[in-house]
Amino acid sequence: MATQTFLDANELVLNMGPQHPSTHGVLRVILNLDGEKILGTDCVIGYLHRGVEKIAENRTYPMFTPYVDRMDYVASISNGLGYCLAVEKLMNLPAPPRAEAVRVILTELNRIASHLVWLGTHALDIGAITPLFYTMREREEALKIFENYCGARLTTHAFRIGGLQYETYDGFEEQVKAFCDAMEPRIDEYETLLTGNRIWIDRLKGIGILTAAECKQYGVTGPMLRAAGVKWDLRKAFPYSGYEKYEFDIPTRENADTYDRYIVRMQEMRQSVRIVRQAVANIPDGPIIAKVPKVVKPVPGEVYVSIEAPKGELGYYVVSDGTNQPYRVRVRPPSFINLQSLEKMAKGALIADIVAIIGTIDIVLGEVDR
Amino acid sequence: MRKLLRTIFLVDLAQGLWVTFRSQSTKNIYTEQYPAERPKVAERYRGAPRLNNNPDTGETLCICCDLCGFACPEQLIVVSSVRNPETRRKELTNFTYDVSRCMFCGLCEDACPVDCLELTQDFEIAQYSREGLIWDRQMLEEGPKPTQYSS
Amino acid sequence: MESLPWQDDLTAAVKQQFGDRVLEFLTYRDQKFIVAAPEAAVALIEYLKFEAGFDYLVDVTAVHWPKREGAQFDVIYILYSFERNDRVRVKVKIADGYKPETVTTVHLTANWLEREVFDMFGIQFASHPDLRRILMPEDWSGYPLRKDYSIIQMDQRWVKENLGIESGQ
Numbered sequence A: 001m002a003t004q005t006f007l008d009a010n011e012l013v014l015n016m017g018p019q020h021p022s023t024h025g026v027l028r029v030i031l032n033l034d035g036e037k038i039l040g041t042d043c044v045i046g047y048l049h050r051g052v053e054k055i056a057e058n059r060t061y062p063m064f065t066p067y068v069d070r071m072d073y074v075a076s077i078s079n080g081l082g083y084c085l086a087v088e089k090l091m092n093l094p095a096p097p098r099a100e101a102v103r104v105i106l107t108e109l110n111r112i113a114s115h116l117v118w119l120g121t122h123a124l125d126i127g128a129i130t131p132l133f134y135t136m137r138e139r140e141e142a143l144k145i146f147e148n149y150c151g152a153r154l155t156t157h158a159f160r161i162g163g164l165q166y167e168t169y170d171g172f173e174e175q176v177k178a179f180c181d182a183m184e185p186r187i188d189e190y191e192t193l194l195t196g197n198r199i200w201i202d203r204l205k206g207i208g209i210l211t212a213a214e215c216k217q218y219g220v221t222g223p224m225l226r227a228a229g230v231k232w233d234l235r236k237a238f239p240y241s242g243y244e245k246y247e248f249d250i251p252t253r254e255n256a257d258t259y260d261r262y263i264v265r266m267q268e269m270r271q272s273v274r275i276v277r278q279a280v281a282n283i284p285d286g287p288i289i290a291k292v293p294k295v296v297k298p299v300p301g302e303v304y305v306s307i308e309a310p311k312g313e314l315g316y317y318v319v320s321d322g323t324n325q326p327y328r329v330r331v332r333p334p335s336f337i338n339l340q341s342l343e344k345m346a347k348g349a350l351i352a353d354i355v356a357i358i359g360t361i362d363i364v365l366g367e368v369d370r
Numbered sequence B: 001m002r003k004l005l006r007t008i009f010l011v012d013l014a015q016g017l018w019v020t021f022r023s024q025s026t027k028n029i030y031t032e033q034y035p036a037e038r039p040k041v042a043e044r045y046r047g048a049p050r051l052n053n054n055p056d057t058g059e060t061l062c063i064c065c066d067l068c069g070f071a072c073p074e075q076l077i078v079v080s081s082v083r084n085p086e087t088r089r090k091e092l093t094n095f096t097y098d099v100s101r102c103m104f105c106g107l108c109e110d111a112c113p114v115d116c117l118e119l120t121q122d123f124e125i126a127q128y129s130r131e132g133l134i135w136d137r138q139m140l141e142e143g144p145k146p147t148q149y150s151s
Numbered sequence C: 001m002e003s004l005p006w007q008d009d010l011t012a013a014v015k016q017q018f019g020d021r022v023l024e025f026l027t028y029r030d031q032k033f034i035v036a037a038p039e040a041a042v043a044l045i046e047y048l049k050f051e052a053g054f055d056y057l058v059d060v061t062a063v064h065w066p067k068r069e070g071a072q073f074d075v076i077y078i079l080y081s082f083e084r085n086d087r088v089r090v091k092v093k094i095a096d097g098y099k100p101e102t103v104t105t106v107h108l109t110a111n112w113l114e115r116e117v118f119d120m121f122g123i124q125f126a127s128h129p130d131l132r133r134i135l136m137p138e139d140w141s142g143y144p145l146r147k148d149y150s151i152i153q154m155d156q157r158w159v160k161e162n163l164g165i166e167s168g169q
Helices: A052-057 A059-068 A073-091 A097-126 A131-149 A172-194 A198-204 A212-218 A258-281 A335-337 A342-346 A353-361 A365-369 B002-008 B010-020 B067-071 B107-111 B137-142 C009-021 C037-050 C112-121 C157-162
Strands: A014-018 A027-036 A037-046 A301-309 A312-320 A328-332 B049-051 B077-083 B090-096 B115-121 C022-028 C029-034 C055-065 C073-081 C088-096
Touching: A014 C037, A027 A353, A027 C088, A037 A342, A052 A172, A052 A328, A052 C009, A059 A073, A059 B107, A073 A097, A073 A301, A097 A131, A097 A172, A097 A198, A097 A258, A097 A353, A097 B090, A172 A258, A198 A258, A198 A353, A258 A353, A301 C055, A312 A335, A312 C055, A312 C073, A328 C055, A335 A365, A335 B049, A335 C112, A342 A353, B002 B010, B002 B067, B002 B090, B067 B077, B067 B107, B090 B137, B107 B115, C009 C022, C009 C029, C009 C037, C029 C037, C037 C073, C055 C112
Parallel strands: C029 C088
Antiparallel strands: A014 A027, A027 A037, A301 A312, A312 A328, B049 B115, B077 B090, C022 C029, C055 C073, C073 C088
């Protein structure tokens, strides 16, 4: 028979968010606490729900492309790529090789930018303020490339169905190469600040463990799955947009805790730099957009296309009924599904760890709520 | 032993601080002194919309085809025109552009067949009222005129 | 382009196991899907997970076809197998008001996904552990992603009570 202590009798319910700096947006978590220990969590989401899927049904195919940028707004280019690939697959209209190469460059730069935002804010949550300034500095360089390329920094609307709207600007290759050269020593710099840092290790090691089997149960993808030792990346599993042409490794770790996810993401940034270098070294010549009809009108059918977004598997399930508007667009948001595993990871953790655990999932609430 | 020496001489701390000090150089300043210095935005920046006039004659380039209105995802462009009975051409009477709903995606400017509607590099488009953000033809041709508070 | 039938050792095994309860094996643009009878869905997904290695439920979603007689909704389960590196979709056609069994017993990830389908389409999953609205407010009435729900439609009562305004438009 378990003895009833004073604390058992007093289960405390604590409301975290929706306005809390470390929930990265408007996430509300209801915590059931036994002292400092978390007994259960309940996520309340939907504060940023804008009905993107409903909007899609009332817009034509090209009109919907700017809206997808507003889901995961720190990696808007990846969102756009996923949607464009899905419609291209539906119409059987592959993008020309030059467009594919430019798409790969921009998407990988966006992956770096997204991971930098994650690193800065995650470190800030843990209590290390300095990395935020450095990561924002490098992100600025990536955003300048986006601004020069397509005229917007965050919600870029860089890709169109069938290829690209904009030709690369003069000095694009040089700027991208300069960014790659600057980036690699900078990643080393972040690692000197964090990787061996005693406080960082103490706060992250052994926190938020989600084993490979649990990851599969919860449908968790992206760096979280790779930190659990599963060597799986959609860029290798179902190569899209010419990723089969580039050499890169899939970084994995074994311990499946928050620290390993940090290491995996740092190595992913290095791999991204490697891909960008290969891609920018030979951008093929040729047209930048396929012969897209004036009115995009796919034949009735349905496809599911997914890409490896910075946060995990980002899928688009597009159903066409033969008109110029999509009949249904379903977005499979990685953040939404990864967030579901918070319940499992937070159980039994301490209240200070929940900040680290939310940070390690790398959620963007625009994508969770859509 | 090595670990002990590292601890005594604060090697990790020095490494961390070295990163900090290395970034102290004045050429690494990224802050923009915005009102004093206007930042330079990219050439392709998508900012305030503008209707271009023919530089030689001063007449509008718009042919009232309404393709921008069809392309706009937010349906915020209204083109009104009358057909001139003599020349059989459409003449632009008014052009409303609701900047408050615009997300600067650039689809209208891609759709324009005569390079008339354009998203320019102007970014100072704040107004005191919502109504002020619904721009008419005159406003679109002249561009926004933000109040200058400093010389 | 029409959907084409598809055959391999997996279809043979599934056909042998389920017989008439699996209706069709189709591909469209090289993407495979299985159309199953509503009552066989959970058993099929369980079979695919434990016998065929489809151990990752990618997504659960629905499509509303209001004009289709008898079976207004498609419920779609997207499955992935790490061993085969292959994706397959299970499609179930159900009538409005039919309560399909939940697949949370097989894949935990279905919990929130089914909640979202319920929230958006009003499909109630039988014996789901926690079937509440997830994205919309809990006391909202109406199911936004149904085709008869207009894009500017809203729950006037909810807006009036909670926001204190006549309309959100």
